[in-house]
Amino acid sequence: MSRPITAIIHSNALSYNLSVARQATPDREVFAVVKANAYGHGIERVFEAFQSADGFALLDIAEARRLRDLGWTGKILLLEGLFQADELEACSELQLDFTVHNDAQIEWLDAFSQRNASMSSSFHVFLKMNSGMNRLGFRPEAYRAAWHRLSTISCVESITHMTHFSDADGERLGESGVDYQVKTFESTIAGLTGTRSISNSAAILRYQTQLNSDYVRSGIMLYGSSPDYPAHTIQDWGLQPTMSLRSEIIAIQQIEAEQSVGYGSRFVAQHPMRIGVVACGYADGYQRTTQTGTPVLVDSQKTQILGRVSMDMLTVDLTHLPDVHIGSEVVLWGQSSQGVVLPVDEVAAGSGTVGYELMCGVTARVAFQIEQST
Numbered sequence: 001m002s003r004p005i006t007a008i009i010h011s012n013a014l015s016y017n018l019s020v021a022r023q024a025t026p027d028r029e030v031f032a033v034v035k036a037n038a039y040g041h042g043i044e045r046v047f048e049a050f051q052s053a054d055g056f057a058l059l060d061i062a063e064a065r066r067l068r069d070l071g072w073t074g075k076i077l078l079l080e081g082l083f084q085a086d087e088l089e090a091c092s093e094l095q096l097d098f099t100v101h102n103d104a105q106i107e108w109l110d111a112f113s114q115r116n117a118s119m120s121s122s123f124h125v126f127l128k129m130n131s132g133m134n135r136l137g138f139r140p141e142a143y144r145a146a147w148h149r150l151s152t153i154s155c156v157e158s159i160t161h162m163t164h165f166s167d168a169d170g171e172r173l174g175e176s177g178v179d180y181q182v183k184t185f186e187s188t189i190a191g192l193t194g195t196r197s198i199s200n201s202a203a204i205l206r207y208q209t210q211l212n213s214d215y216v217r218s219g220i221m222l223y224g225s226s227p228d229y230p231a232h233t234i235q236d237w238g239l240q241p242t243m244s245l246r247s248e249i250i251a252i253q254q255i256e257a258e259q260s261v262g263y264g265s266r267f268v269a270q271h272p273m274r275i276g277v278v279a280c281g282y283a284d285g286y287q288r289t290t291q292t293g294t295p296v297l298v299d300s301q302k303t304q305i306l307g308r309v310s311m312d313m314l315t316v317d318l319t320h321l322p323d324v325h326i327g328s329e330v331v332l333w334g335q336s337s338q339g340v341v342l343p344v345d346e347v348a349a350g351s352g353t354v355g356y357e358l359m360c361g362v363t364a365r366v367a368f369q370i371e372q373s374t
C-alpha cells in the first residue's frame with residue numbers, strides 16, 4: 001500500500017457553498033474565483049461543482065485555457081489583467097474578460113484596436129480603481145481619465161467599475177472595514193455608466209445588503225473557509241469544508257513523564273502518555289510552524305498535535321483515545337469519513353496563517369480524490 005495521505009475534494013460541498021454565495025447576493029452575478037488552481041483544489045476537480053456559476057475569475061491565460069478545454073463557454077475574468085501586450089490575441093481567441101489597472105494596458109488595447117480595425121473583436125473590460133488598498137488600480141484622480149480613454153477604444157465593448165477591499169473581514173480605524181473604500185469608489189464613478197464589481201467573500205457575507213456590486217467575486221467562502229475567522233466560523237456562515245487532508249496513524253509510542261517527542265525535544269510529557277505518529281509532515285503542506293495544541297481528528301475524535309512537525313511525520317496525543325490503533329484515520333483538516341468537521345481555519349490559526357494558505361499549499365506528492373456525494 002502507498003503512503004496513506006490523501007486530499008479529498010468534496011464536490012457537493014463546493015456546489016453547496018456556491019449556493020450560499022448566491023443566496024447572500026440574490027440578483028447578482030456570482031463569479032467563482034479559481035485562481036491558484038482553485039485555491040489548491042484543482043480547476044478540473046472543482047469545475048463540475050461550479051457549473052452554475054455566472055463566470056470564473058483567475059489570473060493567467062493558461063488556467064483560462066484549461067477552463068475552455070473543459071468546455072466552459074461562459075465568462076472568464078482575468079483578475080490581474082494582461083502582463084504583456086501579445087496576450088490580447090489569446091484574450092480574443094478565448095473570449096476572456098480582463099482587468100485594466102495601468103496605463104500600459106490601455107496602450108496595448110489601443111494599439112490592438114488600431115491593428116485590428118476591420119475585425120469586430122470586442123472586449124469586456126473591468127477597470128480597476130485603487131480605492132485605498134494600494135495594490136492594483138488607478139488612483140481616484142486618474143480613474144475618470146482612464147475610463148474616458150478606454151471608452152474611445154473601439155474594441156472595448158463594455159467597462160465595469162472594479163475595486164478590491166483591504167478590510168472587508170473586519171473593522172478599520174473603528175469604522176466598518178469597507179466604508180473608506182466604498183465612499184471613494186462611489187464618488188469617483190458618480191455619473192459614469194457601467195456595471196460594478198467590488199465584493200469578495202468577506203464583503204458578500206458581511207455586507208451583502210449594503211453593497212452595490214453587479215458581479216461578486218467569491219473565492220475563499222466557496223472552499224469552506226471563513227473569510228473573517230475567528231469573528232465568524234464556517235458554521236456561523238453555513239459553509240461546508242471542501243477539502244479534507246486525511247492520513248493515518250503509522251506508529252504508536254508509550255512514553256513516560258519527562259520524556260520528549262520529536263526534533264528539538266519541543267514537547268516534554270508531564271505524565272505518561274500515548275503518542276500517535278501520523279504520516280503527514282511539512283513536505284505534504286502541513287506547516288512546520290504549527291504549535292502544540294493545534295486540533296486534529298483521530299477516528300473522528302478531537303485531539304491535538306504535539307512537538308515539532310517534521311518533513312514526513314507529525315505526532316498527536318492519544319492518551320485519552322485508547323481505541324486508536326495503527327491505521328486509524330487522521331484528519332488534519334476538513335471532515336472525517338464519519339462526517340465530523342475540523343475547519344481548516346482552526347488549524348491555520350495554529351500556525352498563524354489562514355485557510356487560504358493551507359489549502360493552496362498541499363504539495364504535489366499528496367494524492368487527490370474527488371468525493372461526489374456525501
Ligand SMILES: *Cc1c(COP(=O)(O)O)cnc(C)c1O
Binds near residue numbers: 217
Ligand atoms: C482573490 C480575489 C478575490 C477573492 O477573494 P476571497 O477573499 O478569496 O473571496 C476577489 N477579487 C480579487 C481581485 C481577488 O484577487
